[in-house]
Amino acid sequence: MNRLPLDILAILPVLLPLLAGALLLLFEDRRRVVKVSVSLATILALLANAIALLVICSTGGENGTGRVLVHLLGNWPAPAGIVLVADRLSALMLTLTALLALASFVFALARWHKAGPRFYSIFLFLQMGLNGAFLTGDLFNLFVFFEVMLAASYGLVLHGSGTARIKAGLHYIPINLVASSLFLIGVSLLYGVTGTLNMADLAGRIRGVHPEERMLLEAGAAILAVAFLVKAAMWPLNFWLPTAYSAATAPVAAMFAIMSKVGIYVILRLDLLLFGHDSGPSAGFGSPWLLYGGLATIAFGTIGVLASQSMPRLAGYSVLVSSGTLLAAIGVGSEPVISGAIYYLLSSTLAIATFFLLIELVERGRAAGADVLAVSMEFFGVEEDTEEKQVEEEVGIPLPLTMAVLGAAFVGSTLLLAGLPPLSGFVAKLSLFAALMGDGATVPGSSWALIALLTISGLAALIAMARTGITTFWVPMEANLPNVRAVELVPVAGLLLLCLGMTVFGGPVMRFTDATARMIATPTAYMQDVLAAPPVPAYKQSGSAKP
Template sequence: MTANWLHHLIVAPIVLPLLAGAFVLLFDERRRVLKATISLASAVLLLGVAVTLMSVADAAAPAADVYLLGNWPAPFGIVLVLDRLSALMLVLTSILAIASLVFATARWQRAGPHFHTIFQILLMGLNGAFLTGDLFNLFVFFEVTLAASYGLVLHGSGPLRVKAGLHYIAVNLAASSLFLIGVSLLYGVTGTLNMADLAQRIPMIAPEDRMLLEAGAAILGVAFLVKAGMWPLSFWLPPAYSAAAAPVAAIFAILSKVGIYILLRLSLLFFGNGAGASSGFGNEWLLMGGMATMTFGLIGVLASQAMGRLAGYSVLVSSGTLLAAIGMGNAGITGGALFYMVSSTLTISAFFLLIELVERGQDTAANVLAVTMEAYGDEYEDAVDEEVGLAIPGTLAILGACFAICGILLTGLPPFSGFVAKFLLIASIFNPAGLGDPAPISATSWILVALIVLSGLAAMIAMTRTGIRTFWASLEGKVPRVLVIELVPVVGLLLLCLVLTIQAGPAMRYMQATAQSLHAPQDYIRSVLAAPRVRPEGEASR
């Protein structure tokens, strides 16, 4: 039985950033150091809470820890549900939050008003979306997250940022409308919005209502696919992410995973093996859409000349891989996909931060000339004075090393976690039934594995080309001015990828256990619907 204070800790990831965001509003914008200290302290405390909740969820598994807000039992009241998957997402969010806030203290927190308040509200929305147990509050936290992201994507102004930000806002407002329509259809058919109760009622839906149920689920799925960036709904993502301020883009690396999380959670909960006639609904669309997204993303990676666009299309490759893995509907593949999600999210977040540091010392005209030289050969080389024997400055060497590690992680080369993640994915795809029972490999599996390999090859070509142009054959020869506080979060995120590689065994056991629980949601449903109320003193005696 979970200790009482640990049980109440479930609500802390929502309340803590809400209080921190409100508290920093009390201080004038000129007191940036104090605001940053409060915000960063909140994020560090949030990480401690998330790690504690992860240990609680692991100890309680396969059951979920359920918190009844207002002490109303499910499905009538609002519930927060903690399991291995939600705990994992809380830890990942808090890690990215700390890295982004540390980076922002150097200069980005001064680029616009109320940065820390909006950032904390974003964390509250993200954590609420990961913990909620009903669709209505999922919509509430989804909207809180989007509202905060609107302010952050426009942070720092500039015409390019405003243009991309307005497109981002318009697309996500449309997704919110689809969310409402889908939820309304599901409620009209089932009479409930509690996720566990929905999962219990879906197999009993009358045949004449099943088409309406699946239509509502499909519309709801489109809303999350927009957020996840599935092709062709992903046109907004690379411009918005590449135009956002560096710490904003770094935390936005988790935003696309919100859509992945919800699709993974709901598809297995609503349309798993026990869903009757609707079992497996949408899996084929997720598989085909994921592979199409991977194809679009790898083409975008190859075509990108700017590092920001390269990172944006890398997000699409990551999302496409995860969507295709969910569509396969296999617990082993889901476990590998969770490992890949953690590794790719940490890598892309570090890459977004690194891009701002690298591009700080670059000139746009020089970049255009570099592309021209690459395209048309050596006829422009005489315009550049050759300098021989220059020592590489320490700052540039550190940035170059971090860039190389990011390239290795995105490509999936050994020995880092990107290789481990892709190896686990490919091994699970080729042998979904386990090592003791090999099964025939389908044509779809071959195509998916080919896309995983080709996406890594595309990333290797693009990162090598960009690295040579930036660090080896740069036309400016200018070393960017970088503060230690800006390098620390980049190095920290990459070190976490190294730790993930070293601890791949325990990490993968956790991911596989999480996947097994997701594919057998009976314990989740039972935990939520049977969660006991807290009885006031004297109630039992009456």
């Protein structure tokens, strides 16, 4: 009996949500028990698969950088065939996506899964697109998964209807369509110069590009980068994000916290793979733009955080601060800074997702019209259409203890966003500061600027969250008792506990991020494993290989 190869785990994150989402389209929306059961089982299976990949990819490899699993779709070898590649970084992003999907989906079960048609399938297709973008090993299929992710996000940003979401969608959708067009133009230029779209093969060919064609190569890379920077929300390409994220429903906004990180992931992967230290004349191409663009994004996000008069927009601008920090760190490019950036990516994504979920619960106790993201604003206060009236129902029981729990969760979110101890936000910023300072002898001015902006952004987050907390919680208890279900509190508490766990186990997590940064900074093993992956031999019924 032949054993299945381990690389089969690299296709399951794409295959499982695709099959489950397609299957659920065959059932009517009123078959919610079936749809919830299938969706939840799929999400749990994806989480288990991601953890398995994380464990497998964390062992072995040269210098402890881990193992690379390569799955050849159609059994065609690279670079001619399509490949899915799982390594430390992609497995980490798969795990983060699965955790956020589980928390968001469980939160949605309180009511949001009934607020619009085909929620379950669209949610799974979004996860499929995200997983595929993290796993793909060639640029064309990155575009395919990018479009699957965006198509699903179009449906989710409008989920729950309402004027605010429709207006946000009218901005969100065209901007992303333009980004997709730029993506195709950039990919076409790169293919025209190098003759390949396989990332590993592309990294090897860039070094030998003729000097007369190098300018065209770099122009294609720049256009491609703009498409990713729109999704990563770098200033001045980020004006759409606060409005779109603040208008989305709470579970969708929490899931969108990982979507901005898709652009960050691709830029991190391609920057070090294609334009790393061994890339010849193009080494370091675009790094200064990432550094200074990231600094500008942090500054813009910080101003937005201070100026925000509502919690959803505050959370939206916090996404910009997170993206700017990661872009600036990628622009610096040193291994210690990249390691700190990966830790910061995990912490900030969990923190922002937690805050988006928490906002919906806190806003439920305020007056109708206080915020477009609050569920009660539409379901309890404003009558817009019949579909929303059907969803209207009491959620949970108002208890004095509820405000204490929500207040504690709000304090935890404040500590995370401001980067204060004892949660992981503090460890993330501290690791970045230590990496930027280096030995302390010669610290570039750009590193000092990044340290200053990170400090100021943390202070701004603390001021804005304290101001919001006072106006929200410092009121008579009888006037502010939201109805909350346990199924809504569990995801919020779970994400906060994950952040606490990242602090308690900060040493092992940092060692993992150190090894991950070392792996992506020296991609030779990645390139060799992808290009040398052999096709799986076919077998006859007798078990002997075909000649």
